Amino acid sequence: MSTTRMQPVTTPAEAPRPRSRRRRPWKGRLLLNVILSIGAFTMVIPFLWMIATSLKSPAELAQFPPTLLPQVWQWSNYSEALQAAPFHLYFRNSFLISAGHTIITLVLGSMAGYALARIPFRGREWVFMGFVAMLMIPTYTKIVPQFLLVKFMPLFGGNDIFGQGGTGWLNTWWALIIPGGLSATAIFLFRQFYLSLPRELEEAARLDGLNEFRIYAQIYTPLIKPALATVALLTFQESWNNFLWPLLVTTRDDLRVIQVGLAVFQQLDSTSWHYLMAGTTLATVPMVVLFLFCQKYFIQGFTHAGIK
Amino acid sequence: MVTPAVAHIGLWTALPVLATFALSLTDYNIFDAPRWIGIDNYIQIWNDPTFRLATWNTVVYTFWTVPVSMAIAMIIAVALNQNLWLRTWYRTAFFLPQVTATVAIAMVWLWIYNPQQGLLNAALSVIGIPGQAWLANPDWSLWAVILVGAWQGIGIKMLIYIAALQNVDNSLYEAASVDGASVVRKFFAITLPMLKPATFFVLVISIIGAFQVFDQIYVLTDGGPANATTMMTYEVYRSAFQNFQMGLASAQSVCLFAFLLVMTLISRRATRGDDE
Numbered sequence A: 001m002s003t004t005r006m007q008p009v010t011t012p013a014e015a016p017r018p019r020s021r022r023r024r025p026w027k028g029r030l031l032l033n034v035i036l037s038i039g040a041f042t043m044v045i046p047f048l049w050m051i052a053t054s055l056k057s058p059a060e061l062a063q064f065p066p067t068l069l070p071q072v073w074q075w076s077n078y079s080e081a082l083q084a085a086p087f088h089l090y091f092r093n094s095f096l097i098s099a100g101h102t103i104i105t106l107v108l109g110s111m112a113g114y115a116l117a118r119i120p121f122r123g124r125e126w127v128f129m130g131f132v133a134m135l136m137i138p139t140y141t142k143i144v145p146q147f148l149l150v151k152f153m154p155l156f157g158g159n160d161i162f163g164q165g166g167t168g169w170l171n172t173w174w175a176l177i178i179p180g181g182l183s184a185t186a187i188f189l190f191r192q193f194y195l196s197l198p199r200e201l202e203e204a205a206r207l208d209g210l211n212e213f214r215i216y217a218q219i220y221t222p223l224i225k226p227a228l229a230t231v232a233l234l235t236f237q238e239s240w241n242n243f244l245w246p247l248l249v250t251t252r253d254d255l256r257v258i259q260v261g262l263a264v265f266q267q268l269d270s271t272s273w274h275y276l277m278a279g280t281t282l283a284t285v286p287m288v289v290l291f292l293f294c295q296k297y298f299i300q301g302f303t304h305a306g307i308k
Numbered sequence B: 001m002v003t004p005a006v007a008h009i010g011l012w013t014a015l016p017v018l019a020t021f022a023l024s025l026t027d028y029n030i031f032d033a034p035r036w037i038g039i040d041n042y043i044q045i046w047n048d049p050t051f052r053l054a055t056w057n058t059v060v061y062t063f064w065t066v067p068v069s070m071a072i073a074m075i076i077a078v079a080l081n082q083n084l085w086l087r088t089w090y091r092t093a094f095f096l097p098q099v100t101a102t103v104a105i106a107m108v109w110l111w112i113y114n115p116q117q118g119l120l121n122a123a124l125s126v127i128g129i130p131g132q133a134w135l136a137n138p139d140w141s142l143w144a145v146i147l148v149g150a151w152q153g154i155g156i157k158m159l160i161y162i163a164a165l166q167n168v169d170n171s172l173y174e175a176a177s178v179d180g181a182s183v184v185r186k187f188f189a190i191t192l193p194m195l196k197p198a199t200f201f202v203l204v205i206s207i208i209g210a211f212q213v214f215d216q217i218y219v220l221t222d223g224g225p226a227n228a229t230t231m232m233t234y235e236v237y238r239s240a241f242q243n244f245q246m247g248l249a250s251a252q253s254v255c256l257f258a259f260l261l262v263m264t265l266i267s268r269r270a271t272r273g274d275d276e
Helices: A026-054 A076-084 A087-118 A124-135 A143-151 A173-177 A184-195 A200-207 A212-241 A244-249 A258-268 A273-293 A295-305 B003-023 B040-046 B049-080 B087-099 B102-112 B119-126 B141-165 B170-178 B183-194 B196-211 B215-220 B232-241 B246-275
Strands: none
Touching: A026 A273, A026 B049, A026 B087, A026 B102, A026 B141, A076 A087, A076 A273, A087 A124, A087 A173, A087 A184, A087 A212, A087 A258, A087 A273, A087 B003, A124 A184, A124 B003, A143 A244, A143 B003, A143 B232, A143 B246, A173 A244, A184 A212, A184 A295, A184 B003, A200 A212, A212 A273, A212 A295, A212 B102, A244 A258, A258 A273, A258 B102, A258 B215, A273 A295, A273 B087, A273 B102, A295 B087, A295 B141, B003 B246, B040 B246, B049 B087, B049 B141, B049 B196, B049 B232, B049 B246, B087 B141, B102 B119, B102 B141, B102 B215, B141 B183, B141 B196, B141 B215, B170 B183, B183 B196, B196 B246, B215 B232, B232 B246
C-alpha cells in the first residue's frame, strides 16, 4: 500500500514512563479501565472467534446460536485443511517472497539512503526530490503499467526482444519478487536514520584511508541496526500481507501466496468455514507473533512511516 | 551507490506513473496496439454512473473510517496516556488488527457477518434484534465494510497520537490545574491544539489509505450488491483486469490520484490554516 511521510513525528516509540499527572480518584480510574477493557476486548474478538471456529466440527458450526468455545477441540481441522488446499505451499511462497523483498530493501535501500544522506554528489538534491515525489504515488496509479511491464518483459516467458509473443514475467518468481522489492519509503527512512549520525566518524574513517563503501558497510550501517530491524519488519509485514499484486501476476497454484490462496479457497469452497478459519489462522499467526516479540521496532516504524 | 535504487524506482514507479498518464489518453486492450483517443476516457468516466457511485462510496467510506475513527483514536490515546495498569496490553490489543493482513481479517469478518451462523446475528438475537444478511443487503453492505475498515485502522491513528502526546509539555497541564481548569477544558485548550501537527499527519496518511481500500471489498462483497460497495480502486481493477480496458483503467486511476492530491491539499489548509 502506499506510504507517505509528511512531517516528522519524532518521538520515542516506547514512552520512558507515562506522565505523572495528579492521580485521578479511583472511581474514575476504574471506569476508564472498564471502558478500555471493553474496547480492547472488542478489538480482539474477531481473532478469538477465528481461532475458536478453526477448532470446531462442521456439525457444531451449523448450530444457531453458535457455541462460544468448541465442544470438542478438533485439532485435526488443521491437518485436514492442509489437504483441502496446499496452505503449507502458500505459506512457503509468502515467506520466500517476503524474505526476498526484505533483503532487497535492506541492501539497496540502505545504500541509497546512505548515499543521499552522506555522499555529496552532483544532482543529489534532484534525486532526493524525485524519491520524495514517488512517496506520494498511490499503488493504483502505477499498477496498470507495472502489469504491462511484467507481461511484456523482453526475452522472458517466450517473449521476443520487443516483449511480444509470450507471457513475460507473468507466473514467475521474478514478477513476485522484483517489482515490489524496493519502495521509496524505505529509502526515505534510511536517509533519515543515516542523517542522524555524527559526521566525525566519517572524517576519522577517511583519515584512516577507508573507501566510501567500507565507511558505509563497516562504520555507519552497524550503528543503525535498530533502524535496519524496523525497516526489515515493516517490509516483511507489508509483503506478507500484500494481496493485489500476487493476485494479478500469478494464476498457477504452486506460485500462490497465502492471502491469494485464502481468497481462492473461499471462492471454491464457501461452506468449509472450519478449514478456511484454520487457513486464516495460519496466515495471521506469523505477523501476530512477530509483532508481539518485536513491538518496539514495529511501533517505531509505524509512527515514522504511517503505513496504510 | 544510489544507482540500483534509482534504476529500480525509476523502472517500477516513475515510469509506470508517466505511462499511466499517457495510457489514459488511449484505447488499449493489451492485444492490439494502443489507439490515441484524446480525452474520450475522461468523458466516459464523467458520464459513467457506476464510477460516480464508486467515487461517492469511496468518499463515504473515507469519511467514516478517517475523521470519525480519528476522533475515537484520539480519545483512546488520551486515555492511554494516563498512568494505567495494563496500559501496554490495551495498546497491543488496539494495534493488533493493523499488523494482520486485510484479506485474512476480511475472511474473519465474512464469517462474523454470515447470515445463518454468524457471530453478529447471534449477538444481536441475544438482545432481541433481528439478524440481517449484512453484506447482501444494499442498505447495510457499505456500513459493514466501513466497520471493518474503521476497526482495522484505529490502531495506527492511536499510535501516532500516543507518540505525539508524549511531546506535550507536562507543565502546561500543571499550570492549567493551578488555574482550576477542568479535565474537559484542559483537553480542548491544551491537548487538542498541541496535537494539531499529528492530526494533519494522521489525516493525510489515513485519507491516502482509505482511498485505496480494495482487499476487503474483494473478499467481502465484490463491489456488490448492485454496486453498493464498489470503490474507485475496485473500478480500476474491473476495467483493467476483468474488461481489459487498460486506457480507461488508467484514466480512472488518474482521477483517483487527482482526488488524493486535492484531499491532501485541503487537509493541509484545514489543519494548518490558522497557524500562519
